[in-house]
Amino acid sequence: MCTTEDKIINASIVLFSQKGYTAVTTMEIAKEAGVSQMTLFRHFESKHNLFERSLDKFVFSPKFKALFESLEWDLERDLNKICASYQDVLYKNRKIILMHLKNEELNPHFEAVLYKFPNEFKKLLSRYFEEMRNRGAIIENPETLAVNFLTTSFGLFFTSLVMNKLTFDTDIQTCISNYIKIFTKGISLL
Amino acid sequence: MCTTEDKIINASIVLFSQKGYTAVTTMEIAKEAGVSQMTLFRHFESKHNLFERSLDKFVFSPKFKALFESLEWDLERDLNKICASYQDVLYKNRKIILMHLKNEELNPHFEAVLYKFPNEFKKLLSRYFEEMRNRGAIIENPETLAVNFLTTSFGLFFTSLVMNKLTFDTDIQTCISNYIKIFTKGISLL
DNA sequence: TCATCATGTTAGTTCTTGCTAACATCATCT
DNA sequence: AGATGATGTTAGCAAGAACTAACATGATGA
Structure with missing residues (x-):
C-alpha cells in the first residue's frame, strides 16, 4: 500500500x-x-x-515454469505440488474472483483472463496424466482425470472461501491431502 | 406460473x-x-x-427419507445415488444459491437455511461411511471422507454452473461418474 | 520565498430509483 | 345494472449517488 x-x-x-x-x-x-x-x-x-x-x-499468474520443472513423476507428490500451486493462484486471486462473480454482467471481456489459468492447468495436467499413462502408471483418460482433479480442487477452494458457515470441521489442507491420497490410490494400477 | x-x-x-x-x-x-x-x-x-x-x-429440500431407504451398501452404487440426490437439490436451488452468493450481506439469516442441506448430507454420509467401516469395507475416517465427497460434488456442480466458459469438454455427468469410480476404488480395501 | 502540485472541502447539478397518490379501466359476482 | 376488486397509468416526491466547479490548504522543491 x-x-x-x-x-x-x-x-x-x-x-x-x-x-x-x-x-x-x-x-x-x-x-x-x-x-x-x-x-x-x-x-x-x-x-x-x-x-x-x-x-x-490485480491478476496473479501461476508460476507454471517452476511448477513444471519440479515434477518428479511420483503421482501423489506431483499432484500435491500441482494442487498447491493451483490453490495458491486461486487464493491470491480470491478477491478478484469474488468481484467477478458478483459483477459478471459488467465485464464480459474479463472472463477470458480469469479462465486462462484453469485452462492452462488443464492442459498441463492432461499432458502429465498422458505421460503417466505412457509410463504405465495409470489407465484412465488423461483429460477426464485432469478435469476431475481441477474441479475438485476448485470445489475445495470455493467451499473454504464462501461457505465458511458450514459445520465442516475438517480444514481445507487436511481435505486436500486426503483427497489426493484417495485420488492417487483410485487411479493407480496395483 | x-x-x-x-x-x-x-x-x-x-x-x-x-x-x-x-x-x-x-x-x-x-x-x-x-x-x-x-x-x-x-x-x-x-x-x-x-x-x-x-x-x-423457493427452497427445495432433498428427499432424505427416500434416499436413505434406497441405499444398498454397495459403495459405488450408493455414492452415485447420494451424489445424484445432492446434485438434484443443488440444481433445483441454483438460482437461490446464486442469488445468495451475490447478496450475502443482505440476508445473513438466510445462510442457515441454505447450509442446512450440506450439513445434513454430511451427517448422513458420515453415518454411512461409519457403517461401511464397521462392515470392513473401508478404513478411512468417515467424517473426512464425507466432507471430501460433498465438497467435490459441490465443486462439480458449481463449476458447471458458473464457469461455463471453461474449455472443459467433459460434461458434468461423465465427471461425476468418473469421480465416483475413482473415489470408490481409492477408499476400498483390496 | 515563491511557485507548483496533490489533496481536502463545500456546494451544487443531474439522474436514477424506491415509493405514493389519484384516477382510469375492466372483469367478475350478485 | 351496479358494486367490488385487481390492475394499469400518469405524475410526482424524496433520497441518494455520480460527478463537477471553485476555492482552500499544505507540503515540496527551486
Whole structure:
C-alpha cells in the first residue's frame, strides 16, 4: 500500500468483492481508502473506470515454469505440488474472483483472463496424466482425470472461501491431502 | 406460473440471481413479470420485502427419507445415488444459491437455511461411511471422507454452473461418474 | 520565498430509483 | 345494472449517488 491510486484500487477491490459493483458507492471507497471522494474522481474519471482498472491490476499468474520443472513423476507428490500451486493462484486471486462473480454482467471481456489459468492447468495436467499413462502408471483418460482433479480442487477452494458457515470441521489442507491420497490410490494400477 | 405474486417472485429470483439485489430495479422486475410497477408495490410493500419473500418461497429440500431407504451398501452404487440426490437439490436451488452468493450481506439469516442441506448430507454420509467401516469395507475416517465427497460434488456442480466458459469438454455427468469410480476404488480395501 | 502540485472541502447539478397518490379501466359476482 | 376488486397509468416526491466547479490548504522543491 503506497501511492494514492493503489490505496483507492485496494479499497475498491475489497468493497466490490464484498458487495458487488452497484451496491458500493464512490464515497464508501474513498472513505475506505482514506482519501476524499474528489481525489478518487481526479485519479479515475468514473466509477466504472476505477472498476476496470482494478480488474486489470490485480491478476496473479501461476508460476507454471517452476511448477513444471519440479515434477518428479511420483503421482501423489506431483499432484500435491500441482494442487498447491493451483490453490495458491486461486487464493491470491480470491478477491478478484469474488468481484467477478458478483459483477459478471459488467465485464464480459474479463472472463477470458480469469479462465486462462484453469485452462492452462488443464492442459498441463492432461499432458502429465498422458505421460503417466505412457509410463504405465495409470489407465484412465488423461483429460477426464485432469478435469476431475481441477474441479475438485476448485470445489475445495470455493467451499473454504464462501461457505465458511458450514459445520465442516475438517480444514481445507487436511481435505486436500486426503483427497489426493484417495485420488492417487483410485487411479493407480496395483 | 400462475398468480400475480408468483409471476413477480419468479421474475425477481431470475433477476436477483443474475445481477444482484442493488443492480436490479423494481421497474425491471415488474417488466420481466409482465405487470406494472404499481402492482409490484401493492403486493410486496418494498423491494427488500420482495427479496425476502422470494428467498423464503423457493427452497427445495432433498428427499432424505427416500434416499436413505434406497441405499444398498454397495459403495459405488450408493455414492452415485447420494451424489445424484445432492446434485438434484443443488440444481433445483441454483438460482437461490446464486442469488445468495451475490447478496450475502443482505440476508445473513438466510445462510442457515441454505447450509442446512450440506450439513445434513454430511451427517448422513458420515453415518454411512461409519457403517461401511464397521462392515470392513473401508478404513478411512468417515467424517473426512464425507466432507471430501460433498465438497467435490459441490465443486462439480458449481463449476458447471458458473464457469461455463471453461474449455472443459467433459460434461458434468461423465465427471461425476468418473469421480465416483475413482473415489470408490481409492477408499476400498483390496 | 515563491511557485507548483496533490489533496481536502463545500456546494451544487443531474439522474436514477424506491415509493405514493389519484384516477382510469375492466372483469367478475350478485 | 351496479358494486367490488385487481390492475394499469400518469405524475410526482424524496433520497441518494455520480460527478463537477471553485476555492482552500499544505507540503515540496527551486
